[in-house]
Amino acid sequence: MIVGRRRSIGKLVVTPFLIALLLISVFALVFVRSQIVKLEYRLGELEKKKTLCLRERKVLFAEKTSQLSFARLEASSQSQDGFVLPDRLKVVQIGKHTRSMPSHASFKEKQLAEP
Amino acid sequence: MRTGRAVILHTAVVFGFLIVAYRLTDLMLFDHERLARRAKQQHTAVEDVQVRRGIIFDRMGRELALNLDLESLYCDPKTFAPSWETIRMLAPLVDREPQKMLSRIPDEGRFVWIKRKLPPETADKVRALNIEGLGFVTEAKRFYPKGDLASHVIGFVGIDNQPLEGIELQYDKYLGAKGGKVFRERDASGRTLSSGISAEAKGNNIVLTIDEVLQRIVEKELDRALEQWRAAAATAVMMDPYSGGILALANRPAYDPNAGGSAPGFEKRNRAITDCYEPGSVFKIVIGVGSLEEKLVTPNSLFDVSRGGIEVGGKVIRDVHKYGVITFKEVIQKSSNVGSIMAGMRLGKENIYRYAKLLGIGEKTGIDLPGEVSGWIPKPEHWSGTSLGAIPIGQEVAVTPLQIVRAYAAIANGGYLVRPHIVSEVLSPDRKTLASFRDGERRAVLSAKTAETFKEILKSVTEDGGTARSASVDGNLVAGKTGTAQMIDPRTKRYSKDKYVSSFVGFVPADNPRIAMIVVVYEPKGQIYGGVVAAPVFREIARQALSYLNVPREDVPGKQALLAWR
Numbered sequence: 001m002i003v004g005r006r007r008s009i010g011k012l013v014v015t016p017f018l019i020a021l022l023l024i025s026v027f028a029l030v031f032v033r034s035q036i037v038k039l040e041y042r043l044g045e046l047e048k049k050k051t052l053c054l055r056e057r058k059v060l061f062a063e064k065t066s067q068l069s070f071a072r073l074e075a076s077s078q079s080q081d082g083f084v085l086p087d088r089l090k091v092v093q094i095g096k097h098t099r100s101m102p103s104h105a106s107f108k109e110k111q112l113a114e115p
Numbered sequence: 116m117r118t119g120r121a122v123i124l125h126t127a128v129v130f131g132f133l134i135v136a137y138r139l140t141d142l143m144l145f146d147h148e149r150l151a152r153r154a155k156q157q158h159t160a161v162e163d164v165q166v167r168r169g170i171i172f173d174r175m176g177r178e179l180a181l182n183l184d185l186e187s188l189y190c191d192p193k194t195f196a197p198s199w200e201t202i203r204m205l206a207p208l209v210d211r212e213p214q215k216m217l218s219r220i221p222d223e224g225r226f227v228w229i230k231r232k233l234p235p236e237t238a239d240k241v242r243a244l245n246i247e248g249l250g251f252v253t254e255a256k257r258f259y260p261k262g263d264l265a266s267h268v269i270g271f272v273g274i275d276n277q278p279l280e281g282i283e284l285q286y287d288k289y290l291g292a293k294g295g296k297v298f299r300e301r302d303a304s305g306r307t308l309s310s311g312i313s314a315e316a317k318g319n320n321i322v323l324t325i326d327e328v329l330q331r332i333v334e335k336e337l338d339r340a341l342e343q344w345r346a347a348a349a350t351a352v353m354m355d356p357y358s359g360g361i362l363a364l365a366n367r368p369a370y371d372p373n374a375g376g377s378a379p380g381f382e383k384r385n386r387a388i389t390d391c392y393e394p395g396s397v398f399k400i401v402i403g404v405g406s407l408e409e410k411l412v413t414p415n416s417l418f419d420v421s422r423g424g425i426e427v428g429g430k431v432i433r434d435v436h437k438y439g440v441i442t443f444k445e446v447i448q449k450s451s452n453v454g455s456i457m458a459g460m461r462l463g464k465e466n467i468y469r470y471a472k473l474l475g476i477g478e479k480t481g482i483d484l485p486g487e488v489s490g491w492i493p494k495p496e497h498w499s500g501t502s503l504g505a506i507p508i509g510q511e512v513a514v515t516p517l518q519i520v521r522a523y524a525a526i527a528n529g530g531y532l533v534r535p536h537i538v539s540e541v542l543s544p545d546r547k548t549l550a551s552f553r554d555g556e557r558r559a560v561l562s563a564k565t566a567e568t569f570k571e572i573l574k575s576v577t578e579d580g581g582t583a584r585s586a587s588v589d590g591n592l593v594a595g596k597t598g599t600a601q602m603i604d605p606r607t608k609r610y611s612k613d614k615y616v617s618s619f620v621g622f623v624p625a626d627n628p629r630i631a632m633i634v635v636v637y638e639p640k641g642q643i644y645g646g647v648v649a650a651p652v653f654r655e656i657a658r659q660a661l662s663y664l665n666v667p668r669e670d671v672p673g674k675q676a677l678l679a680w681r
Contacts, residue, residue, distance in 0.1 A: 037308065040300070040308035040309045041306060041308060041309075043308075043309030044299075044306065044307045044308050044309045046309075047309055051184075051253075054184070055184040055235075055253070058181070058182065058183050058184055059183060059235060061181070062181050062183055062258050062260055065177075065178045065181065065260040065261075066260040066261070066262075068177075069260060069261045069262070069264065069327070070261075070327050070328050070331045071261070071262070071264065071331050071335075074331070085659055085662060085663065086662045086663065087658075087662050088589075088590055088661060088662045088666075088667075088668050089589055089590065
């Protein structure tokens with residue numbers, strides 16, 4: 001008698017619970033799937049943006065490389081900033097003495113001597 | 116009654132379900148494949164994998180060739196029906212005549228190119244017109260950011276990025292990549308879902324032995340020489356004499372590889388490896404090293420060239436000046452034709468041919484650039500009566516500038532013939548080394564003693580009394596040789612009286628060479644001698660190059676020009 005009542009209570013509780021669980025699971029699956037699709041759409045949009053940004057980056061990089069070409073640097077800096085290529089004949093001789101004193105720089109090695 | 120209605124209702128419901136079940140069975144079992152295919156077509160967008168060629172770097176990692184993503188404009192003739200006003204607005208943007216543009220659009224078909232690889236700002240302007248039936252496809256475009264710098268080395272590609280010249284052609288198997296298709300999911304409105312797959316295939320990168328700064332120095336000085344001597348063309352090759360790595364290779368006239376397809380053929384010729392010329396006196400290296408190696412002469416052996424001419428096969432060959440009795444060293448220093456022919460006669464035609472071949476004359480150097488020619492030297496059995504008077508002074512033979520600089524590099528490096536090369540490394544897209552060619556191939560062709568002796572002789576060429584005083588560089592000794600040769604007139608097939616090739620080839624610093632270089636000026640006007648036309652160009656290039664390479668001067672005390680100590 002007691003066992004039968006327990007069974008009927010179990011049926012009353014467990015069956016709706018299982019049905020609810022089943023429904024929740026189904027809806028959870030659908031929800032997760034829809035979220036994935038939504039995310040894929042978002043990623044798709046972001047990929048498009050990324051492609052556009054990369055395209056822009058490539059253009060800018062090419063422009064930078066072009067601007068940094070030695071010929072261009074030489075032409076612009078020579079005319080505007082007095083830039084000259086290193087010339088071994090104009091190398092400055094630099095020396096520093098053992099005791100504390102500022103370094104001397106000169107075009108003539110003789111002047112490196114202590115004054 | 117109620118039972119009758121219920122039966123009808125049940126029957127209708129069952130029948131309805133049967134119809135639905137039949138349709139579902141039809142859709143899912145019998146017509147499944149066709150419908151699945153159709154659904155896949157509707158849900159799938161097919162995209163081409165964008166192929167990006169590898170980047171070309173100079174030896175310091177500066178980019179010489181890159182890729183841009185540009186948009187190409189196409190038209191769907193079925194939906195393209197613009198007004199005349201729209202056409203007139205579109206045509207100038209794509210650089211076409213309105214009538215011509217319309218005539219190129221067929222009545223049938225769904226796709227025709229209007230203009231490929233538009234600049235971004237032009238593409239934006241076209242897009243702003245919002246013309247129905249026009250669309251854009253993204254394509255990779257090769258871009259050469261340094262313009263015409265090293266154009267003959269780098270080469271260029273066609274509209275479909277197919278390699279056409281230079282490194283682009285020679286190393287296409289590394290630079291190129293395989294394309295393909297990528298399938299992406301899309302919805303009914305055409306929006307694509309992310310697949311997480313990259314639709315880009317990258318080729319491997321190439322690192323050259325060329326140095327942008329040295330290349331620029333060489334090109335700048337060639338331009339000056341071309342202008343100064345109103346010459347038809349000029350070529351210079353700068354090489355590391357030990358490894359064979361080409362540091363700079365320039366030809367004038369040059370072209371911009373960004374518009375390589377429309378450049379005229381003569382601008383695209385890589386004269387350093389594809390054009391043969393009679394070398395003139397620079398060929399005396401063959402007589403010099405041959406005679407020394409065979410111990411037929413020493414630098415102090417005497418040659419009586421006081422007559423100023425010598426007859427060979429009924430033809431008299433003369434010196435520019437009369438010299439009297441001179442040593443073998445002076446024969447080379449003063450570039451005496453008579454002395455060289457006398458030495459050549461002692462050496463004999465078999466040996467001249469053998470040493471020419473040993474020094475790489477008449478054979479391809481093996482440089483990794485397309486279109487190299489082998490040059491030409493006749494076999495001894497084919498020599499004419501005058502050949503023994505012509506070949507020792509660099510006539511009746513054809514060489515490329517690269518062959519000559521390689522031969523002189525063998526003197527610079529102690530007797531090894533190197534294989535010139537232009538690529539030092541192949542890198543994967545993530546910059547891992549796939550192949551390295553830094554250690555060049557070389558083979559011993561001369562004894563170190565002969566190389567050293569001939570180097571001493573070549574040093575005297577740029578000293579007082581030599582033919583190339585103007586090639587000497589402040590701070591370091593230069594070893595080299597001038598060359599002046601008549602060109603063949605293509606009309607008369609005889610030596611031209613006013614067309615010459617002036618050249619200077621040498622290496623510096625002479626005792627510890629960092630660069631070997633040849634400068635060739637074709638058809639200079641006003642002056643013809645290599646010592647006047649080409650040697651100063653060599654000096655200017657060498658002066659700047661040595662400063663750039665931080666090569667210490669030899670005329671200051673201490674080992675370093677820049678002295679710094681604590």
